[in-house]
Amino acid sequence: MGDVLVIIPTYNERENLPKIVPEVLGRSPRTEILVVDDGSPDGTGELAERLAAETGRVRVLHRPGKLGLGTAYLAGFRWALQRDYALVFEMDADFSHDPVHLPEFLALAEEYDLVVGSRYTRGVTVVNWPMGRLLLSWLANKYAGFVTGLRVNDLTSGYKCYRREVLETLDLEAIRSNGYAFQIETVFRAWHAGFKVVETPIVFVDRNVGESKMSKRIVWEAIWMVWRMRGWKITGRLERETIGERDLTVEKEAAG
Numbered sequence: 001m002g003d004v005l006v007i008i009p010t011y012n013e014r015e016n017l018p019k020i021v022p023e024v025l026g027r028s029p030r031t032e033i034l035v036v037d038d039g040s041p042d043g044t045g046e047l048a049e050r051l052a053a054e055t056g057r058v059r060v061l062h063r064p065g066k067l068g069l070g071t072a073y074l075a076g077f078r079w080a081l082q083r084d085y086a087l088v089f090e091m092d093a094d095f096s097h098d099p100v101h102l103p104e105f106l107a108l109a110e111e112y113d114l115v116v117g118s119r120y121t122r123g124v125t126v127v128n129w130p131m132g133r134l135l136l137s138w139l140a141n142k143y144a145g146f147v148t149g150l151r152v153n154d155l156t157s158g159y160k161c162y163r164r165e166v167l168e169t170l171d172l173e174a175i176r177s178n179g180y181a182f183q184i185e186t187v188f189r190a191w192h193a194g195f196k197v198v199e200t201p202i203v204f205v206d207r208n209v210g211e212s213k214m215s216k217r218i219v220w221e222a223i224w225m226v227w228r229m230r231g232w233k234i235t236g237r238l239e240r241e242t243i244g245e246r247d248l249t250v251e252k253e254a255a256g
Helices: 017-025 044-055 069-081 099-108 131-148 164-169 179-192 216-235 237-241
Strands: 004-010 031-037 058-062 087-090 114-118 160-163 196-201 249-252
Touching: 004 017, 004 044, 004 069, 017 031, 017 044, 017 099, 031 044, 031 069, 044 058, 058 069, 069 087, 069 164, 069 179, 087 099, 087 164, 099 114, 099 160, 099 196, 114 179, 131 179, 131 216, 160 164, 160 179, 179 196, 179 216
Parallel strands: 004 031, 004 087, 031 058, 114 196, 196 249
Antiparallel strands: 087 160, 114 160
């Protein structure tokens, strides 16, 4: 068994899944995939089972319905912690998170505890988004950083690599957010636990196949959730929840 797990949540990703799986597995012999399928009516879960049988490096976690991105990742994290994986990734199924970047994440994970794939460290590296959505995303990240105090350019990124120790330390049961708020909260909790966080540039390409899962509810949750996190910081709540205290280091990958 490999020691790297890539968690891919799916809901109606039948067209994308057979394309993304070989791309991910081909980047490193250490890598395995966990598909967390939310009862996709298009048969994505059944397809994932066939890919598991064919490759021997794909696992499938079936859930009864569409329960949200955050809960899918939390289920995947718990599944990974019950096994011997050293590194755990978040990745979308639609190629917006290009597997070509996986070796860069793996190299940085030798030194850092949490690697964040960033669209905003070297200018703006986003393809196929309308200007309005791009501006909203950029401003949302500036807003989230201002409110929480996090020195991370792309807090809403869903392309991440965690060391096992990060997931073991965070109180997964306390995380209730979904969507963008989930992505911000996991970085925030790791930051306050003292883990070393680094951003690495990625090229984000909007999906060509399937439908986006973004909704107004996801956006509004992120808007109010960052203020809740600020309250946790002021009251010291996270210090009571996390295990131990470490010095925080948030660094950016040196331009090469």
